[in-house]
Amino acid sequence: MNKRLKLQCWNCPKTYFETLDITDKQEVIVKCPYCNVEAVVNLKPFHKQSKTMRVFRGENKDAQSDEEFQFPDVLPTRKRE
Numbered sequence: 001m002n003k004r005l006k007l008q009c010w011n012c013p014k015t016y017f018e019t020l021d022i023t024d025k026q027e028v029i030v031k032c033p034y035c036n037v038e039a040v041v042n043l044k045p046f047h048k049q050s051k052t053m054r055v056f057r058g059e060n061k062d063a064q065s066d067e068e069f070q071f072p073d074v075l076p077t078r079k080r081e
């Protein structure tokens, strides 16, 4: 699943849009278009754990494919180690 997200660079710290491939991976590597520094986006805090339960109860019929994640307006990034 690809999702366009707004990220905040840990280094400059400007914000920019990046289309991320959201998978089972917990972390995604991105590169800031302004200062060209690599950054790590941690997706784990935005994963909604309750999805399985809601699907099981049949209350999730109209849910979109990105229902599993709930992202803030701007995602923080951190330095790649």
Ligand SMILES: [Zn+2]
Binding pocket: 009, 010, 011, 012, 013, 014, 032, 033, 034, 035, 036, 037
């Ligand atoms: Zn930057």
